[in-house]
Amino acid sequence: MSALRSRSTRRRGILLVVTAVVGGLVLSACTPQAQPSPSAPDWELTAQTADPSGEIDSFTWANYGEPYSLDYAYAFDYADNMVLSNVCESLLRLNPDYTLTPGLAESFEQTSPTTWTYRIRDGVSFHDGSPLTAADVVASMSRHLDPEVGSSWFSVYQNVTAIEQTGDREVTVTTAIPDSQFNQGMGGSAGVVESAATLAEKGADYGNSTGLVNCTGPFELAEWQSGESITLTRFDDYWDESLRAKSGEVRFVFMNDANARINALKSGDVDGSWMLPTDGIAQLQASGVGDVYFGLSTATSNLIVSDTDGPLSDPRVRRALMMALDREGILEAAAKGYGAVSNALTTESVWGEASEQTRVDAFSGLEEYPRDLEAAKQLVEDAGATGEKIVFATAPISNDFTVVSQATVAAAQSIGLDAEIKTVTPNAYTALFSDPSAREGVDLFYTVWYLSSPDPLEMYGVLRTGEFSNYGEWSDADFDRIADEAVGTADADARAKLTGELQHIANEQLPWLPLYSSPMPVFVGERITGVEPSIAFLYYPWAATIGAR
Structure with a gap:
């Protein structure tokens, strides 16, 4: 179960992902219309595994890939943040239940419609022993505005006009317009704080296997053996006693091959892993050498329409393709039935600051797109697209990529489109998310898109006209107007009501086609034990709570 997301090397428009959480658990945040597959296996969400019996010397964790970078400005994917979340910390803390609480900022306040003020926590040390200062915060945040850095998180800062130290332990951020999304992003990589001295010293080597990083988290980055592993060691001077690491060491091993990963877990050579290949879950459950848990997720599996000048530029053709897709079959084949078909691009887990009625309204009345090949063929014919060609780009990354690509092309062909699969390397696939030239000649590609903040507006902001991650350059004036209003709305429920309108427009217009969550x-x-199963592992120091079973 792998997903690739945009990793830009230049300034981006509003980025993607994340939001609050429903105070608890929602079955993979499925919509009221989304129904589990009839053959779905039995599973339930777990918020917390058993407490450890004590500390442990070390444990080993499998990472499906080697991080691209541990520079927080580029940490924009699962493999990167899985490691970085235990080493570097942000101004706010994104918790496993997807709530935001104080982190390196002991308090924060919106002091005017266009200013956020952060009180920096005292008594915090970097891993080299130097104290955390407001100047470090300013230096760390300012990198996202530097075009020479080309931060993947620029979208969080796109409205920022100033980042200033306004007191001994105070930093104030000023935005050009009221921006509800800025503070929401401070619980992820966009809010990470690094030593200003380290940034200056390491330069271009910062965050790579040579320069490493120097942060404030419960573990410090001890060693990075390129192509093999990353080792973290406990930071004994960590400031938060409640998250003091229970293991002296964590070793991440890079295992691209899904079968090898499953075998290593079954043999005990590796103690744990996130993002299990779904076709290996039953093997692990039957192995008797550990436990499989299912945690909260903010991710949805979608088809991105990347060429709105081609046949898919007509919404009738996009709707026809949705009506031709056997999404229940895709869920069963790609995810072994773990999850539910979704008609929205967000999960309910990121609507936690909305009232119950607002959340219900956001997911009620969405078009379900039941499978109907005859009606879909007619829509394609009405659009004058019969016989026109679409290209689906994919890569040999995991089983879901294969299933989704084959099923989509078969669905397109069944309604009169000429469709083909274009297989590229995993690196070339990553480029689809960051390089417009890589998308030339490509009509569709697949993503598992997660949110990094507790606000569904993060997802729909991506689809505004001109945004970097609006890969197909879809544009809708009403959508843009509502999205802009939502960005400037401070009240969480009022903002969620507007976001609900965006969800309905996206469900009707289908700039991206939702598959399942x-x-x-x-x-x-x-x-081992003690982990809190949640996609928040990307930003929360999850390894610190793991100890001896």
């Missing part, structure tokens, strides 16, 4: 699976071996 699934929980976040994690395997915990027989030596």
Whole structure:
């Protein structure tokens, strides 16, 4: 179960992902219309595994890939943030239930419609022993505005006009317009704080296997052996006693091959792993050497329409393709039935600051697009698109990529379109999210898109006209107007009401085609326990709570 997301090397428009959480658990945040597959396996969400019996010397964790970078400005994918979340910390803390609480900022306040003020926590040390200062915060945040850096998180800062130290332990951020999304992003990589001295010293080597990083988290980055592993060691001077690491060491091993990863978990050579290949879950459950848990997720599996000048420029053709897709079959084949078909691009888990009625309204009345090949063929014919060609780009990354690409092309062909699969390398696939030239000649590609903040507006902001991650350059004037109003709306429920309108427009216009949502699976071996299963592992120091079983 792998997903690739945009990793830009230049300034981006509003980025994607994340939002609040429903105070609890929602079955992989499925919509009221979304129904589990009839053959779905039995599973339930787990918020917390058993407490550890004590500390442990070390444990080993499998990462499906080697991080692209541990520079927080570029940490924009699962493999990167899985490691970085235990080493570097942000101004706010995004918790496993997807709530935001104080982090390196002991308090924060919107002091005017266009200013956010952060009180920086005292008594915090970087891993080299130097104290955290307001100047470090200013230096760390300012990198996102530097075009020479080309931060993947620029979209969070796109409205920022000034980042200033306004007191001994105070930093104030000023935005050009009221921006509800800025503070929401401070619980992720966009809010990470690094030592200003380290940034200056390491320069271009910062965050790579040579320069490493120097942050404030419960673990410090001890070693990065390129192509093999990353080792973290406990930081004994960590400021938050409630999250003091229970393991002296964590070793991440890079295992691209899904079968090898499953075998290593079954043999006990590796103690745990996030993002389990779904076709290996039953093997692990039957192995008797550990437990599989399912945690809260904010991710949805979608088809991105990347060429709105081609046949898919007509919304009738997009709707026809949705009506031709066997999404229940895709869920079963790609995810072994773990999850539910979704008609929205967000999960309910990111609507936690909305009232119950607002959340219900956001998911009620969405078009379900039941499978109807004859009606779909007629829509394609009405659009004058019969016989026109679409290209689906994919890569040999995991089983879901294969299933989705084959099923989509078959669906397109069944309604009169000429469709073909274009297979590229995983690196070339990553480029689809960051390089417009890589998308030339490509009509569709697949993503598992997660949110990094507790606000569904993060998802729909991506689809505004001109945004970097609006890969197909879709444009709708009403959508843009409502989205702009939502960005400037401070009240969470009022903002969620507007976002609900955006969700309905996207469901009707289908700039992206939603497929399904699934929980976040994690395997915990027989030596360890204490993990909180949640996609928040991307930003929360999850490894610190793991100890001896």
